[in-house]
Amino acid sequence: MGNAVKLSPTSDSQKALISRLEKEAGTSINLCYQCGKCTAGCPAAFAMDYPPRQVIRLLQLGLVEEALNTESVWICASCETCSSRCPRGVDIAALMDAVRREALLQNRVTDKKVAAFNKAFLNGVKWFGRTYEAGLLIQYNTATGQYLKDAELGLPMFLKGKVGILPEKIKGRDAIKKIFERAQEKGGE
C-alpha cells in the first residue's frame, strides 16, 4: 500500500480551489470517466509530462498542487480538440486554461518560456493597444536569454514588409491601460 493515493481532497482549501477552477472553466471534472479520448486526439500530448486525461485525474483525486505543477498546462496549445471530442462534455481546454492561470497567480510556472512569451505579448498590447511583433520577439528573446532566436527570419520579414520597426499605436491607449488595470484588480474573474 506504499503507493496508495488518497481518493478525496485532503483539505477544505484544496477542495475550494478545485471547485473555483471548475466554476471558472464552466465545467465539472466529475463527468470525466477517463476514457482517454482527449489524450488520443491531443496534438501536443507527445511532449507533455501528464497528458490531458491525467491532468483531469489529478484534479479528480484532489491532487491540485500536482496539477498546477505539470508542464502540460504550458504545452497545451489551446486548440480545443479535447473539449470538442469529449463524449462526456467536459471542457478540458477551459480547465487547462484555468489551471494555467492559477499556476501563474501562485507563481508556479513550470515552463518559463511560454509564460515569458505571454507576458511580452501582453506588454505590447498594454503599451500600444496593438501587438508589436518586432518588440515582442526582442522582449521575449531578452527575457529567455535566447538573443539570436529567429534572428535569421527578422531581415526577410522586414524586406517582405511583414514586420514594422516601430509599433503601431492606437489613440485609445489610456482606455486599454485601464482595461488591463481593472482586469488585474478583479483577479481575472
Next chain:
Amino acid sequence: MKLAYYPGCSLDGSGVEYGLSTRRTAAILGIELEELEDWNCCGATSGHNTNKILSLALPARNLAIAEKTGLDILAPCAACYNRFRTTEHAVRHDQNLKEKIEAIIEMPYSAKQETLSIPDLLANKIGIEKIREKVVSSLTGMKAACYYGCLLVRPVEHTGFDDAEDPQSMDQVVKALGAQAIDWPYKTECCGAALATSRPDVGTKMIYEVLLNARETGAECIVTACPLCMMNLDMRQKAAEKAYNVKFNIPIYYITELIAIACGDAQKTVGIDRHFVEAGQYLVTVKERAAEAKIAAEKAALEAAEKAKAKAAAAKEAKEKAAQTGDAAAQDKTPKSGETSAAPDTKKIDGFVTALTKNPEKMAAKLVADSAQAGVLASIMDEKKIGKLAILMAKDMELAKKAAAAFVQQELKRQGECQD
C-alpha cells in the same frame, strides 16, 4: 453587403498578404468593408492564458465600437475571430459577466451583432455560386488541402458555421475556383500556434506532421484562413524540413489569395511574392494545366460531335438504302419497334417496385398466405429483394410466390441460428 472590418494586428504585419487579398476579395465580390475605428488587439491566446476577464474585455472594446455601427463584423484572422465569438457567447449567456465587461470597457455592449470568419462569409453569406460566376482564370489542376486548424471550427458552440471534424466551407470555395480539394485527416489538426516561437521543440514537430500529412494525401499546396497557420506552415517550413531532414516545398495560400488570382488579379497584387516558400511557380503550373485541360476538353467535345455526326449520317444512309430496296426486315430492326415490345414489362416491373417499396406489408400478404410469414417478408424487404420480386411478379406470379417463400425460410433459419 456592408461589414465592419477588423483586420487585427497580423494583417498589418506578418499576415500582410491576408490583408491585401481580403480587401481584393471583398472588392471582387461586392462587399463594402468599413474599418473599425481605433481598434485594439484582441489579446489572442496570451490573453486567455493569463487573465479570463482581460481576454473578454479586450475583444469587447472592439465589439462595442462595432455595435454602434450596427454592422456585422468581419474578422479574417482565425484567432481574433475565435476571441470575438467567445466574447459574444459570454455576453449573451452570462448577465453577470456582461455587466463586469461593460464596467471594465466603460461602454455598453450586448452582442447584438455577429462576427464572421472568411470561410463563413464566403460559403454561407456570399454563396459558392456567386464566387463561381466571378472566376475568369480557373484553378483546374490544383490539388489543394484546405487547412482549417483549430480556431475557425472549435469550439463548435462558439463558431458553429461548419463541421468541427470535417469542415467543408473552404473545400467548396476552392472547388468553385476549379481546384481539386483533397480529403485529408489533418484539416483541423493544430499547427502548434505560438509554440513554434515559445517551445520550438514541440511546435516544429506539429508543423512537420501537418505538412507531412498533406503531402502523403497527394496535396500539392495547402490553403488556410489563419495568419498564424500561414506563419507556421510557410515561414517555419524550412525549419521543419531541417529538423526532420526532408524537403517539402509545399506552397501555402490564403483562401482569399486564390479567389483574387482566379478572378484575374496579378500575383503581386495580393502578395504572393512575399511568401517564404516560393508560391508563384505553382500557380503558373496550375494555369498551364488548366489551359491544357481546356484544350483537351474542347478537342474531346469536337471529336464527340464529329462521331455523332458520322453516326447520324450512316444511319440516314442505311435507312434510305432500306427504303429504296424495300427491305422490310431492315426496317424491323430499327430500335423503335424493339422499344415498344419491351415497354409493358418495364412499366409493370416499375409498378411492382413502387408498390413493394411503399407498401411492403400489403404486397407481402399477397405473396405469402401465412400472415406471420408475410410479416417476416415485409420486415426483410430491401432494394435487392424488391427488384428480384418485382421482375418475377411481372413475369409469373407463381414464381414470385416461390421466391418469397424462399426468402422467408432463409430469414427464419438465420434467426434460428442467431438464437443458438
